Amino acid sequence: MTLPEEFSTTPMRRWLAIVAIALLLSAALGTGAIGDGLKTIPAEEIAAKIQAGQPVDYRNVTVSGYLDLSQLTEPVSQPVRIADSEFLDAANLDRVVFQEAVEFEGAVFLGNLSLGKTKFLSDADFSLAQFAGETDLRGAEFSGPALFIRSSFQRDASFANAIFRRDAAFGYASFGNISFANSRFDGDATFQGANFSGQAEFDSAQFARMASFWEAKFGKSSNFFNTIFQGPANFLGVDFLENASFTATRFEADVTFRNSTFRKNTAFGLANFAGFADFAGTTFQGVAFFGVMKFLDHAYFPDARFMKDLILEGSRIYSMQLDSAQFGPLTKINLKDADFSRFVARWKTIGDHMEFNGAAYLALVKNYKNLEWFDDADQCYYQYRRISQELEPWGWAKLADIIAWLSCGYGVRVSYTVFWCLFTIFLFGLVFWAGNGMRKFEIEGMELPVNPASRPAQRVSLIDAMYFSTAMFTTSQAPVNTYPVRFYRHLAMLEGILGWFFLGLFVVVLSGVLIR
Numbered sequence: 001m002t003l004p005e006e007f008s009t010t011p012m013r014r015w016l017a018i019v020a021i022a023l024l025l026s027a028a029l030g031t032g033a034i035g036d037g038l039k040t041i042p043a044e045e046i047a048a049k050i051q052a053g054q055p056v057d058y059r060n061v062t063v064s065g066y067l068d069l070s071q072l073t074e075p076v077s078q079p080v081r082i083a084d085s086e087f088l089d090a091a092n093l094d095r096v097v098f099q100e101a102v103e104f105e106g107a108v109f110l111g112n113l114s115l116g117k118t119k120f121l122s123d124a125d126f127s128l129a130q131f132a133g134e135t136d137l138r139g140a141e142f143s144g145p146a147l148f149i150r151s152s153f154q155r156d157a158s159f160a161n162a163i164f165r166r167d168a169a170f171g172y173a174s175f176g177n178i179s180f181a182n183s184r185f186d187g188d189a190t191f192q193g194a195n196f197s198g199q200a201e202f203d204s205a206q207f208a209r210m211a212s213f214w215e216a217k218f219g220k221s222s223n224f225f226n227t228i229f230q231g232p233a234n235f236l237g238v239d240f241l242e243n244a245s246f247t248a249t250r251f252e253a254d255v256t257f258r259n260s261t262f263r264k265n266t267a268f269g270l271a272n273f274a275g276f277a278d279f280a281g282t283t284f285q286g287v288a289f290f291g292v293m294k295f296l297d298h299a300y301f302p303d304a305r306f307m308k309d310l311i312l313e314g315s316r317i318y319s320m321q322l323d324s325a326q327f328g329p330l331t332k333i334n335l336k337d338a339d340f341s342r343f344v345a346r347w348k349t350i351g352d353h354m355e356f357n358g359a360a361y362l363a364l365v366k367n368y369k370n371l372e373w374f375d376d377a378d379q380c381y382y383q384y385r386r387i388s389q390e391l392e393p394w395g396w397a398k399l400a401d402i403i404a405w406l407s408c409g410y411g412v413r414v415s416y417t418v419f420w421c422l423f424t425i426f427l428f429g430l431v432f433w434a435g436n437g438m439r440k441f442e443i444e445g446m447e448l449p450v451n452p453a454s455r456p457a458q459r460v461s462l463i464d465a466m467y468f469s470t471a472m473f474t475t476s477q478a479p480v481n482t483y484p485v486r487f488y489r490h491l492a493m494l495e496g497i498l499g500w501f502f503l504g505l506f507v508v509v510l511s512g513v514l515i516r
Contacts, residue, residue: 429469437488
């Protein structure tokens with residue numbers, strides 16, 4: 001570079017010239033005029049160092065060529081560190097045994113990566129790594145901590161049959177299609193904040209200690225079929241965008257799905273909850289299937305929302321609490337063949353959503369009595385009898401049910417009997433008065449005339465008719481100065497019979513309520 005002559009005449013101008021050249025060099029570096037700053041290392045160099053037992057320590061390099069270590073017969077006894085680097089081609093590390101720590105933190109694998117049945121006897125750090133190709137870790141064994149924090153699997157990846165003997169950290173990792181089928185986690189497993197954009201398979205996986213999926217997101221279907229959670233399981237605030245299956249899953253300790261959202265159908269069929277199950281605030285936008293499963297401890301569903309059917313058919317429930325739960329207008333609750341000891345849900349909350357099953361209704365009646373919620377028991381029993389009556393074919397049994405319904409509300413509506421008592425008294429009194437079917441005589445002193453024909457007869461008032469009707473209904477005896485005439489005598493007798501019936505029924509129903 002040639003400077004103008006005036007820049008070389010004085011020391012100040014020389015200094016300015018040096019600054020100008022530095023700025024030009026800086027601009028050239030910024031625009032890539034002097035390379036990209038990443039040193040290129042051939043894959044053969046790395047393989048040769050590993051075979052020779054030399055330290056492997058690289059950072060910010062580009063690895064070119066196919067890295068193949070699958071033919072190694074001896075364990076890798078030195079640490080391997082290739083951090084913040086880029087692998088341009090595929091890498092095959094199948095069956096390699098790493099005795100010391102392995103670090104690929106921040107590495108970018110542009111090609112396929114195979115680590116099938118690879119053994120990591122010490123720490124394995126893949127945090128912030130990016131896997132642009134397919135990733136195969138089937139049968140891999142991690143004896144030390146396995147760190148995949150904020151790693152990114154952009155295509156299909158598989159940890160099927162992998163063994164994690166210490167803690168496994170996948171916090172805030174992102175996955176495409178991923179499989180952990182038959183994998184085993186002996187330490188804590190953390191998937192907090194992970195994003196599963198593809199299908200997530202955890203079939204027959206085993207979690208020996210804590211498993212945390214706190215605030216994870218499942219964009220496609222998730223499958224935990226026959227998965228075993230021996231320690232606490234945390235699904236707090238998880239978002240399931242597609243179908244979620246926990247069929248035959250075993251939760252042997254406490255589990256929480258609090259504030260999670262199931263946007264499609266959910267299946268917990270054949271699942272086993274041995275510990276406390278927390279579903280408080282959970283939203284089920286699709287069908288919630290809990291059929292043929294077991295809640296052996298307390299199942300906690302306060303403020304849960306069920307937009308579609310809740311199926312508990314054939315389930316075994318020790319205790320289930322549905323306080324303040326919300327149900328969609330078309331939601332049905334199926335308790336057919338369910339066996340429950342304690343079902344804490346107010347009838348006004350679930351009554352309109354119960355799918356009819358006689359045994360389930362009667363079990364709920366017994367349940368409410370055990371909870372000393374007698375009004376809920378009466379309402380449940382009343383609805384059971386009403387639906388049974390509607391389904392029953394016409395015959396004497398149906399007629400008897402109708403009489404039991406109208407007269408006393410199947411023995412749980414005292415108000416029905418009181419109504420019929422008052423209605424009968426009013427009706428007969430009105431008939432006696434309107435038809436002039438009564439006669440009343442004035443009593444002079446304490447004696448009545450011997451000859452009835454000599455008694456002065458007069459039309460009774462409405463008040464007297466009602467008084468007469470009340471006396472006939474309650475005692476079957478008319479007042480001494482009033483008596484019915486013509487066929488009204490038969491009506492008076494009929495009212496007396498109805499009075500004995502309704503009063504007896506009233507006593508029976510009322511005593512049943514008071515004795516409780």
